[in-house]
Amino acid sequence: METEQERSTLRASRGAAGAGADDGARVPGLMRLFGGGKAMAVAVRLKEGALELGRGAAALGEVQDAKMSRRHAHVRFDGQRFWVTDLGSQNGTFVDGAAIPKETAQEARRVVRMGDSLFVPSMDLRPLEAHGVEIVEDFVRGPAMRGLLTRVSHAASFGHSLHIHGESGTGKEGVARAFHSLSPRQGGPFIAVNCAAIPESLAERLLFGARRGAYSGADVDAQGYLQSADGGTLFLDEVVELDLAVQAKLLRVLENREVLALGASKAQRIDLHICCASNKDLRAQVASGRLREDLYFRIGRPDLTLPPLRQRPEEIPLLLERELQHKSPGRGLHVSLVEECLRRPWPGNVRELMNELCVAVQASQVHGSSRVEVCHLSPGAGAGFGPALSQPAEAPRAPPRKAPSKAKPLPADERTRIEQALRQNGGNVTAAARALDIHRTQLRRLLERHGLALPDSDEPE
Template identity: 85%
Template sequence: METEQERSTLRASRGAAGTDAGARVPGLMRLFGGGRAMAVALRLKEGALELGRGAAVLGEVQDAKMSRRHAQVRFDGQRFWVTDLGSQNGTFVDGAAIPKGTAHEARRVVRMGDSLFVPSVDLRPLEAHGVEVVEQFVRGPAMQGLLREVSQASLGHSLYIHGESGTGKEGVARAFHSLSSRRSGPFIAVNCAAIPESLAERLLFGARKGAYSGADVDAQGYLQSADGGTLFLDEVVELDLAVQAKLLRVLENREVLALGASKPQRIDLHVCCASNKDLRAQVASGRLREDLYFRIGRPDVTLPPLRQRPEEIPLLLERGLSPGRRLHVSLVEECLRRPWPGNVRELMAELGVAEHASHLQGASRVEGGHLKPDAGVAFGQALSQPADAPRAPPRQVPAKAKPLPADERTRIEHALRQHGGNVTATAGALGMHRTQLRRLLARHDIAVADEDGQE
């Protein structure tokens, strides 16, 4: 079990006691401020909340870049509306600056000064549980609830974990192991999709000397290696049906017969399986044995994708940086806006790329402009030009301007297309001021097109 020294917890501010169990508590989650990640719940008062520098609701972490009366956020029962109250530095809703005095709907993230707020229709989970960091594993309210299910499941012998690629299924499997009675035994993780079909039986069940050509010594399989502990089979549906049949026999009899062996070996282990596929659909399609499904498919838990856990993103970014590097608000804002189809795995990989880009530029902090334009967005034609589409001839660069590197020009043009020609939103995505971007566009003759493609 974890000790207090192993546990670092960010707790949200507490709401008033006595809230009705069935009543939602709409409000904002303040996830970044003062240059650091946080997880603070801000309740609306009578459906609205006014924010600005010195506001008591912001507590000790005030924001010098916010105006005294910066913006108002209102909830109409279904949607959140943000109105800029004449702030000096502006208010950005989902990456775009909003005009003063006009209400705009906020869906993903609101930036005021150097603070980021995410609308939430119900703050109670964050108020009750906050966001924890346990052994490098960031756990928001949804993940904490899931792990409570895992804790109950750990009383049994198996668990099935369903979730999109990159959501952290192995981390949940390790939690299942650490909470079980086999925690002192080994934890063996196997990616079934990476096992060649011709080697699956040998690698899983082991082999005796002389079982096949080249078998000079006895070799343990993954099942024997996990004896006394937990075997984690990721993408279990990728196993051949014949191997599935032999695996089922092992799970039922608690005996494994290695290739070339005359007698089975007794084993005692827990089995945790995972996949990003629906197991019942795999049974219906004939890719998974029905009898194996009834052995490994229950109990089950489903990991929510990262886009449904925005409160974890700033902490993941903060903890993923190399020592001495700092996060800029523009990077966190961009990451909160994007859906991240590859989830935590993709987020961490793209953070590494962005950090490398900042290092090459001699920057001490990682900004939104260091993030690749296609990082964290869904795959599709909207992000790339069709292979057979004619390319426009290169624009002539004025003689007074130093030529812009081709990759930088492509990055800017890509970001402009992604934001429908909105210079302010594009500047925010690139981590620069809109005036700086306008000068760059003019100097290098980069056209700005609207959403209909008209220049």
């Protein structure tokens, strides 16, 4: 059963690329995001609403997939939904993480796996075709982010302020740094301040500075963040967390371009750009009395909204690959890990994805694996928060027919790895064996020999 967040993720990922485009002009198709063990972002157009894929298919270009059959699967778009039919392939076709029966059309919502290649349905391939996905200064930029950065460039060139709205972990500070680097003040300092972390009693001193003797213990003059950002850009993250009295003083500084430090008798002239960010709606914060209306008119426009990661699936494999190169050079990404990451909503966005990848890398090192696989990913990683996560797991189905043998006990970590692979793949033995990089017959023998419970499965008999 899909959660509301999962349904929202589906609607976003299928519609974001073509938002605002005329339906008749859209180009539906597939985004190939992984193949040959490498992340990519390639548009695969359908021909008259359909396409047959397989090893040697021209649509796959130079990066072919040896694990795909010659006639692997057929993809069709009916104007609203994508349908995938396995054509009797040797290694099977997986839609949204589950193997589909041969010669039976299955709706594809999030991701399709054929061999070692991953495809994501897209309602409009034009943004990807026009802009692609690039990595600039370690910043992965897909079509949505590249369009957004164009607006950032305009704001930096013609204005003094910018407000960035977005969910936690979407990369607001990265956009703020782009705003600074694209502005005439790029040679000046960039000062980032997390307003939510400033104690209320220290906010005024930290922002505006203090002169010696201004208060007990003030033995020397101290610059504030505003003075430190003179000639550059001040980034105020979660600006609505500032006390209303501090907001009033900040407004005066921004309007007069002068800052009066605590204990000072003369104001200091400053010249800076200001960039603010919040994961809350500023107008709603004004209505609730948490943000001054006059300050909103000074810092709230122009504004832009960062799309969450679930609306940018084309960036996920490249983010994983780039981070893995930094954390563990030489270690590979298994297709099963990338597939699962494409399926999950990631409420913590890029920050959560990067943190969970670090945990998975550590798990792969413990297991002595040269690749990071889906079994190394925590079951709750990237999942939405809700009652289902805190409920006890459903009782597993009874063990297979044969009783456990007197074979040497299976090591605890290996047992955990197998059970996790089975859970991740819904009890599908074929899919779990692929994730574990062993033959399904070998996995079945392990289940029988060691009495491992097999969760409910959609695997055809």
